[in-house]
Amino acid sequence: MKRFLPVALFVVLVAATLSAQAPQGLDLATIGRIRTEAIQRSQAVDHVWWLSEVHAPRATGTPAFQQASEWAMKRFTEWGLQNAHQERFPFGQGWTIERFSAHMVAPHAQVLVGQPRWNSPSTTGAVLSEVVHVKATSDAELAKYKGQLRGKIVVMQPVRAVRMLDGRIILRMGEKEWDEAMHTPIAAAGAGGGPSAAQRAAQVFQESVQQFLVSEGAAALLERGSNSDETPGGSDLSWMQQRVDGGTIFPTNGGARDPKAPAQVPSATLAVEHYNRIVRLIERGQPVRMEVNIQTKFHPETDPAGNAINTIAEIPGTDLANEVVMLGAHLDSYPYAGGATDNATGSAAMMEAVRVIQALGLRPRRTIRVALWAAEEQGLLGSRAYVQRHFYDAATGTVKPEHRNLAAYFNLDNGTGRILGVWGQGNLGAITLLEQWGDAVKDLGFKAVSPRSVTSTDHVPFDQAGLPGFQFIQERLEYQSRTHHSSMDTFDHVQREDLTQQGAVAAVFAWYAANWPEKLPRKAMPARAGTGQ
Numbered sequence: 001m002k003r004f005l006p007v008a009l010f011v012v013l014v015a016a017t018l019s020a021q022a023p024q025g026l027d028l029a030t031i032g033r034i035r036t037e038a039i040q041r042s043q044a045v046d047h048v049w050w051l052s053e054v055h056a057p058r059a060t061g062t063p064a065f066q067q068a069s070e071w072a073m074k075r076f077t078e079w080g081l082q083n084a085h086q087e088r089f090p091f092g093q094g095w096t097i098e099r100f101s102a103h104m105v106a107p108h109a110q111v112l113v114g115q116p117r118w119n120s121p122s123t124t125g126a127v128l129s130e131v132v133h134v135k136a137t138s139d140a141e142l143a144k145y146k147g148q149l150r151g152k153i154v155v156m157q158p159v160r161a162v163r164m165l166d167g168r169i170i171l172r173m174g175e176k177e178w179d180e181a182m183h184t185p186i187a188a189a190g191a192g193g194g195p196s197a198a199q200r201a202a203q204v205f206q207e208s209v210q211q212f213l214v215s216e217g218a219a220a221l222l223e224r225g226s227n228s229d230e231t232p233g234g235s236d237l238s239w240m241q242q243r244v245d246g247g248t249i250f251p252t253n254g255g256a257r258d259p260k261a262p263a264q265v266p267s268a269t270l271a272v273e274h275y276n277r278i279v280r281l282i283e284r285g286q287p288v289r290m291e292v293n294i295q296t297k298f299h300p301e302t303d304p305a306g307n308a309i310n311t312i313a314e315i316p317g318t319d320l321a322n323e324v325v326m327l328g329a330h331l332d333s334y335p336y337a338g339g340a341t342d343n344a345t346g347s348a349a350m351m352e353a354v355r356v357i358q359a360l361g362l363r364p365r366r367t368i369r370v371a372l373w374a375a376e377e378q379g380l381l382g383s384r385a386y387v388q389r390h391f392y393d394a395a396t397g398t399v400k401p402e403h404r405n406l407a408a409y410f411n412l413d414n415g416t417g418r419i420l421g422v423w424g425q426g427n428l429g430a431i432t433l434l435e436q437w438g439d440a441v442k443d444l445g446f447k448a449v450s451p452r453s454v455t456s457t458d459h460v461p462f463d464q465a466g467l468p469g470f471q472f473i474q475e476r477l478e479y480q481s482r483t484h485h486s487s488m489d490t491f492d493h494v495q496r497e498d499l500t501q502q503g504a505v506a507a508v509f510a511w512y513a514a515n516w517p518e519k520l521p522r523k524a525m526p527a528r529a530g531t532g533q
C-alpha cells in the first residue's frame, strides 16, 4: 500500500485537471472516497482467493463454476446489491479432471509432468503399455499402422527444441511497447480472414487421426503442447505472444463439449522435456513402456435453460435508473489450475468496484450492473448470449429497446497487472471523455486511452453490436509467458497492489460513467453487427 499516494495529495494533483463545477455526483470529494475505500479497505485479493482456490477450476458447466456463481451472488446480496440473479444459456457438457498420472517405466522409471487435454475421455483404468511413435502426416501414412496400435500409447509429434529461459518472462510495457499500443495499426492485406487452407487441412487430418486411433483401439495419445515458437501471431500486439516451457504446460482440446461429437482417444499433454525424452529413446531404437491413467468426468447439460451461467447484479440508479453502466469479466477458467489470473483477478476487481460504491452508500444516477460471464473460453459465449438477449440479435438483425440505454461497458481480462489505460476501439468520440475520467487515477498508474481496437474477450460482442464496450489496458507481467491457459495459473501469481489498483480504477470509471451528464458516444452501428468473432 505504501506506493499509493495519500488521498489529500491526490486531490491536489487532480484538482487542476477537473473543472471547478463538476457534474452532479462527480465532485472530487466523492471520487476521493471511492479511491480510499478501494485502496485502503480492498477485499479484491480475498475475492480472488475464494475463486481461485475454493471454487476452482471454474470450467463452464462444472460444479465448481456453479459454486463460484452462487458464491458471487451471495456476496452481491450481502453487500446490498439488487437483482442478483443468474442467466443461463445452452453450452453442452462440462468436464473435470478426476485423476491423472503418467510414468515412464522402461528403460527406467520417471515421473512425467502432464495434464489431460480438455474434454478428453478416460483411459480404462491405469494403462501399462508400450509407446509407439506414429509418424504420419497423411491418411496413407496413417494406414501403414493398421493393426499395430491396439492397447498402445501413441505419440505423433516430433521432438521440439526447448529454448533456455533467457528472454523476457515478465512483460512490462516499456516505451516501445507503449508506442505500439497507442497507434492504430494499418491492417496488412489479407489479415484476419480466418484459418488458412493449410490450417484447415491440418484440422481435417487431426479428425482422421482421432477416427483411426479410436477404431484401432489405441489406449491413449500423448502430445507435448506448443509454445509461441510454433504458433506465432494470434495476439493483438506483436510483443505479447510469448509462452515458455520449463514445466509449465498449455494443453489444448482433446474432445468436444457436444455429447454427440465423434469419440476421441484419451489424450494428455506432457511437459515438452519429458515428451522429447520418450521420442528420442524410440527414435534410437530403445523401447519405451509407460503407465498412464487419465480419469475425467463429463457433466451432462441437465437444466433445460442450459448449464452455462452468467451472474448479474445491480446498484440501482436514481434519476437515470433506466440507463445502465456495465462492468464485466469472465468467471470461467481453463480446467488445469485455479484460473487465478484468467480471470479470477478481473472478476474480483469488478466485484470490488461495485462493493466499494455500495459500501459508501453512494447512489449513482444510472444503474451500475456487474456481469460475470460464462464460457468466454469457448468463444465469448456468455457475453454473446447476453448481448443477443438484451441488446441486439445478430441472427434477426433486431435492435432491442435496452440497446439505447447502455451508457458504457467496461471489461477486465488480461491478468493481474495494473490498469494503464483503455483500448478505445476506434471510438474517437469516447476517447476524450475516457481520458478525462482517467485523470482521476493518473497517480495510480493510469496513462492514456488508445485509439486501438483489441479482440478476444467479452467487450467484443458489445462493440460488434454498436455499443460502447471497452477493455482496460493492463500490464501483462507473466500472463502470456506463464499463467494464461496454463497449468500454473495459480493464486501465487496474483500481484496484490496491482489488483487493488484494478478495483479502484474500475470503481472510478463506473462512477464517472454512471453520473456523467451524457452516455458515452457511440461509433456508427455496424451494417451487419454481431457477425463473426
Ligand SMILES: [Zn+2]
Pocket (backbone or CB within 6 Å): 330, 342, 343, 376, 413
Ligand atoms: Zn480470460
